[in-house]
Amino acid sequence: xxxxxxxxxxxxxxxxxxxxxxxxxxxxxxxxxxxxxxxxxxxxxxxxxxxxxxxxxxxxxxxxxxxxxxxxxxxxxxxxxxxxxxxxxxxxxxxxxxxxxxxxxxxxxxxxxxxxxxxxxxxxxxxxxxxxxxxxxxxxxxxxxxxxxxxxxxxxxxxxxxxxxxx
Amino acid sequence: xxxxxxxxxxxxxxxxxxxxxxxxxxxxxxxxxxxxxxxxxxxxxxxxxxxxxxxxxxxxxxxxxxxxxxxxxxxxxxxxxxxxxxxxxxxxxxxxxxxxxxxxxxxxxxxxxxxxxxxxxxxxxxxxxxxxxxxxxxxxxxxxxxxxxxxxxxxxxxxxxxxxxxxxxxxxxxxxxxxxxxxxxxxxxxxxxxxxxxxxxxxxxxxxxxxxxxxxxxxxxxxxxxxxxxxxxxxxxxxxxxxxxxxxxxxxxxxxxxxxxxxxxxxxxxxxxxxxx
Numbered sequence: 001x002x003x004x005x006x007x008x009x010x011x012x013x014x015x016x017x018x019x020x021x022x023x024x025x026x027x028x029x030x031x032x033x034x035x036x037x038x039x040x041x042x043x044x045x046x047x048x049x050x051x052x053x054x055x056x057x058x059x060x061x062x063x064x065x066x067x068x069x070x071x072x073x074x075x076x077x078x079x080x081x082x083x084x085x086x087x088x089x090x091x092x093x094x095x096x097x098x099x100x101x102x103x104x105x106x107x108x109x110x111x112x113x114x115x116x117x118x119x120x121x122x123x124x125x126x127x128x129x130x131x132x133x134x135x136x137x138x139x140x141x142x143x144x145x146x147x148x149x150x151x152x153x154x155x156x157x158x159x160x161x162x163x164x165x166x167x
Numbered sequence: 168x169x170x171x172x173x174x175x176x177x178x179x180x181x182x183x184x185x186x187x188x189x190x191x192x193x194x195x196x197x198x199x200x201x202x203x204x205x206x207x208x209x210x211x212x213x214x215x216x217x218x219x220x221x222x223x224x225x226x227x228x229x230x231x232x233x234x235x236x237x238x239x240x241x242x243x244x245x246x247x248x249x250x251x252x253x254x255x256x257x258x259x260x261x262x263x264x265x266x267x268x269x270x271x272x273x274x275x276x277x278x279x280x281x282x283x284x285x286x287x288x289x290x291x292x293x294x295x296x297x298x299x300x301x302x303x304x305x306x307x308x309x310x311x312x313x314x315x316x317x318x319x320x321x322x323x324x325x326x327x328x329x330x331x332x333x334x335x336x337x338x339x340x341x342x343x344x345x346x347x348x349x350x351x352x353x354x355x356x357x358x359x360x361x362x363x364x365x366x367x368x369x370x371x372x373x374x375x376x377x378x379x380x381x382x383x384x385x386x387x388x389x390x391x392x393x394x395x396x397x398x399x400x401x402x403x404x405x406x407x408x409x410x411x412x413x414x415x416x417x418x419x420x421x422x423x424x425x426x427x428x429x430x431x432x433x434x435x436x437x438x439x440x441x442x443x444x
Binding site: 033 | 179180181183184187188190191192194195207209210211213214217218221279281282283284285286287288290324331351352353354355416
């Protein structure tokens with residue numbers, strides 16, 4: 001139990017560092033960067049308490065916001081996605097979960113793709129909407145959402161696959 | 168009571184979510200709030216320390232380019248200095264005496280640069296210990312960059328001009344027509360210049376400089392060139408697109424300007440406001 005908690009803490013710190021030190025530095029096409037810290041929300045075990053996930057999601061977003069100097073968009077988006085995750089799990093896997101974590105799951109790949117992609121897209125939509133908070137910027141929000149989601153999906157899904165092959 | 172507790176436990180996730188969401192919204196609300204400022208200050212100290220090594224390695228890779236830019240700027244300054252000396256020789260005062268000049272210039276280096284967000288904030292490696300104060304203006308080799316937002320002893324954060332809801336007073340260099348400059352959030356090289364009345368003649372390639380009507384930037388610092396403009400069918404103002412001279416995606420050395428007559432300017436403005444009430 002304690003070991004699990006330490007693992008979770010370390011993974012949050014590592015993800016925050018990777019996000020702020022690497023991915024926020026490489027801005028592809030001059031405006032987009034993938035939100036790789038979502039790996040935490042995606043890989044959080046399904047049998048663990050959602051209450052704690054909501055709190056950790058909030059902390060994760062807040063840390064990213066403070067380090068990035070942005071005004072709360074990451075906090076709100078990550079909080080939302082932590083709260084909505086059970087719905088997304090139900091939507092993508094139905095009631096027959098065959099594992100407690102995405103990292104050692106044998107369900108159909110299509111289900112896992114749906115799960116990962118919906119988390120990323122919902123998160124990006126909220127993130128961009130909160131960041132711009134103005135529908136005059138609809139095209140910018142739309143463009144950022146599409147490109148950031150695609151990039152994030154490629155990175156996260158390949159790292160999930162990588163973790164799986166290691167197990 | 169029993170019922171209340173059961174409901175509370177049943178919906179604890181939702182309630183907790185709502186509470187945290189409230190905190191998040193308060194955090195992101197724009198009003199300057201004491202805790203928010205404190206938190207952000209803490210964040211910018213940490214990110215300053217964190218990004219310093221990255222900045223160091225990055226700047227090493229760009230040394231050649233930076234040298235070239237500095238040389239160019241140096242030669243420009245030298246030229247100005249020569250002109251100035253010629254002018255001042257007759258008046259017999261020391262041109263570098265800081266008590267006589269209105270503006271003090273501090274050089275600083277950008278530790279963290281942002282341009283992909285809707286509201287971008289930069290971090291500089293100079294802070295309160297180096298005489299940097301809130302609301303000083305920051306310019307680069309080729310034009311304006313932003314305004315100091317907060318300082319800690321060794322770092323300071325800058326609101327970039329690439330910051331939504333931030334408007335800068337600017338004017339056309341040749342006609343002197345005033346307008347305001349803002350960023351639409353799309354391209355870090357382009358900004359919009361609005362509120363210029365159609366009675367002014369403008370053309371592609373016209374230069375935009377800072378207006379000096381706000382106390383932040385000294386007047387006449389170059390900003391960019393007009394690349395596109397539309398004459399509206401209704402309403403009397405042009406829609407102008409400006410390409411910035413400064414490349415805000417690649418910043419290393421900047422100058423922080425301390426406008427010594429700023430407090431005087433603000434006082435006057437306040438008096439004026441009171442008088443017009």
